[in-house]
Amino acid sequence: MINLTPQLTTQQLTDPMQPEPFRVKRVMKESYDTFTLEMEPVNSERLFTFAPGQFNMLYIFGVGEIPISISGDPNQPAMLVHTTRIVGAVTKAMSKLKTGDVLGVRGPFGTGWPVSAAKGCDVVLVAGGIGLAPLRPVLYQMLAHRDRYGKVVLLYGCRSPEDILFRKELEKWRARFDLEIFVTVDYGDSDWHGNVGVVTKLIPKAPFDALNTVAMVCGPEVMMRFTAIELQKRGVQGEAIALSMERNMKCAIGLCGHCQFGPTFICKDGPVFTYPQLQSWLAQWEI
Amino acid sequence: MTLNTNSSTKYVLESTDFQQLIDVLVGIGYRVIGPTFDHNAVIYDDITAVTDLPIGWTDEQDAATYRLSRRSDEAFFGYVIAPQSWKKFLYPSQVRLWQAALSNGSFEILPDSEKPEPMAFIGVRSCELHAIAIQDRVFIEGEYVDPTYHAHRENLFIVAVNCGQAGGTCFCTSVNTGPKVEAGYDLALTEVIDHETHYFVVEVGTERGQHVLEQLPVRTADKREAKLPKTITDQAAHQIKRHLNTDGIKELLYTNSENPRWDEIATRCLTCANCTMVCPTCFCTTVEDVSDLTGQQAERIRKWDSCFTMDFSYIHGGSVRYTSKSRYRQWMTHKLATWIDQFGTLGCVGCGRCITWCPVGIDITAELEAIRQTKAKGETIKEGSDENIG
Structure with missing residues (x-):
């Protein structure tokens, strides 16, 4: 495991x-x-x-x-x-x-993405909207040490083609043979020929070996929850899924109390958690 | 004066000599803080004389009820507990963290590093000692230390006073925090008034306490007197009417986030935040960044905050906890369940302040019981379950 x-x-x-x-x-x-x-x-x-x-x-x-x-x-x-x-x-x-x-x-x-633990595994990054920003350092890190990882796949969903973040960089990376990038938008325009729909729809077809995959997910809470469910349907272990959480924060050192999510302080226990750490809380309202 | 230094030895300080305790502490350099009678309430504040104490007053407390009344005697500590806890001294409600000034196209941070003067608290109840110990875990014993709390706490001298009576909202016996003080004090007093006598049985908790004791006109307590701290606190314990059933409390709350009782509580809760302000363990704060009119000077103020406000959970797009039921649920679940995971202890010491000061009289002990009783009706989500998958 x-x-x-x-x-x-x-x-x-x-x-x-x-x-x-x-x-x-x-x-x-x-x-x-x-x-x-x-x-x-x-x-x-x-x-x-x-x-x-x-x-x-x-x-x-x-x-x-x-x-x-x-x-x-x-x-x-x-x-x-x-x-x-x-x-x-x-x-x-x-x-x-x-x-x-x-x-x-x-x-x-806070905590970081499981970049070291992912060595030897396929890596799937799933980003929603601005959630791509905290995942970009992972891509930099992996591309700098590309031989340490299996397949590296980025699944990225955003609202419209206009909202695509780091567009030039994504196009440059897409031209590489050692990085697979799939983008989907909630609604396209006349120039858009790509995927339309939520990012979870990209998971069933994405090229990775589910049994040997580490997934890193960042986006709106509901998107992360359903992404984790979809990844598990593909066969990815819950323990191999990492999520990054967001809450109001005033101190960032676990003392102001604002970022509590169940028993965790997002600022010091997170923001990156494994899915099982959060699973029961993600399914509840207004935590 | 030579004293038997056996730590289990108890002493007797006559009430007429009580002033000397204050004087000795002042002489050592402490800012002495104790109960005072102020605006028809018992308020912990600076004291210099015995006459500052709420002599002859007691408090009547019940859900949404607090009033002082005269006692038939001249007890110094004849009330149960003050509305505000000691946290206002150890973790002040408003602290300036730093000031900053623009200069040469950048800014310079000027930290506020004023050393607080050492304090001595007189009249700390057992539940309050436990509350201080809990805040120690939060602010000192974790990964990050809060410098303000630490600076106030490290030189604190504590004179605890045993409870001679229970208040109407007390439930310390349910959470093992009283009424008898057991640890965490320098000196512990038990006030005794019978017939024509009025004195304090003194117990010593630390070397510092011993040092202070040696400067007081005390005598060694006899066998009967030495038993009084237990006898008197036993009497107080028997007066306690409320009970918090802590059996499986964490699991109970972790599996009842959908309990219909939360909706019922929300019809009464005003989300006024009183409970969090009077709670001796609540520690949440916010910061305010402000600047002067010229925009050249700025400062950051840290203030007590409450999970009952909408702002508390605000992130872009709105507040995470936008209903009052989720805010009450957050507060109670934190106090009685997630706190255990975070700090290895309950976040509640049974002082009853949240019950007394709730303007609509919501009682945490009764609400927990109601959740326990309506458990079967609620939809529960088991921790770590996979029922949402597939």
Whole structure:
């Protein structure tokens, strides 16, 4: 049996509640409501080492602070990369940042994806919408060590062709022979010739050996729940499925209480969990 | 004065000498905090004199009921428990975490690292000692330490006082947290008033307690007096009317998320958050990031928060717990079930404050029992079951 019990990788931070200033080096518009920030520390030469799946608390001066997962390449720790969608006051303020602006960073926090445990296995990444962002570091990691894994498959669902995240990168990766990418949208347009429908519909046909597969799933809760069910129907073991959860967070160190999901604190016990850790809670309302 | 240092030895401090206990603690450098009579309630606050204590007052508590009334004697600690717990001193309701200032196109964080003065609490009840021990697990004994709580807690001197009577909402006997203090104190007092005498039986819990005791005009308790802490707390225990049935409590709540009783509670619960504010173990906080009018200065304030608010579970798109039944369920399930998985203990010490201060008198002991009784009607989801598959 594959053991995906998340490893705690948070390093000891001197004061975990104190943001460190980072300067924006580059802003990239990904779609009409998503963007990526590349940033470097202002006062140090700190290399931002992190495990794929971990998150930071990003602070906009005087506005507020929110948890955002890291979307960059773990092998390039000189640059911290975050991709997010404009949904509230802080992300809106963040979307207006320009090169040279400064924001606060606390982190990295939480558990990472089971990248090491997946060695020797086929890997299926299932992403919904902005859920692709926390999975991108996994792809970087796996492509850097491609020989360690069997088939690597990305199943990606989003609302419309306009919402496709990292489009150029996906097209580049799609041209590789060692990476299978399937995209589906909820509703297409006249130029769309791809799949239409929910991402779970891609699972039955996707090319992987279910009995030797590790799955990593990130998206809306209901999508993750049904993805896990669909993967199990294909024969993937529940223990071989990892999910990344999202909740309101104020501290990121398990003290503010906001991110509780059943007995877990998403910030420190997660955000990456194995499916059996969450299964009974995912099926309940308003947890 | 030379004292027998056998730790099981008990001593007697006359009520007329009680001022000296306060004076000795002040002399050592403690900020002394104890019960006071304030706005017709017992409020834990700074004290300097015996006359600050709520002498001759008692409290009548019941669901949604709290009032003080006169006692027939001049007891110093003749009430049961104050509305607010000691957590307001150990984990203040509002703390500035840091200030920040813009400079040279960046910002600088200036941490607030003021060292709090050491505190001495006088009048901590057994359930409250347990509540402090539970918050120790949350804030000190976990993966991350909360520096504010730790700084307040590490030099804390505790004078516990045994309960001579039970309140109308107490249920410490159900959760093994009282009424007799057993551990976690420096000194423990039992107040004794009979006929013309008024004195305290003193027990020593630590070397620090011993050090303070040695500066007090105490005498060794005789055999009869030494038995009084047990006799008096036994009497209090017998007065307790409420009971929380903890049998299989975690599994009960883990399998009853769909119990119809939650809907029934939601018709009464106002989601006012009173229960979480008065609870001595509730620890949730939020942060507020604010800036001045010029936008040059900013600060982060941490405040007590409550799982009963809509904001508490807000993520983009709305609140996760948007119904009052899910918020009550979260609170009670956390106190009585998930807390066990998180911290290896119940999150409830049976102090009864949530019952007293619920404006509509919702009683956690009665609601748990109602869930137990209506269990059969609810749809249950077994932990780790595969019934949703296929």
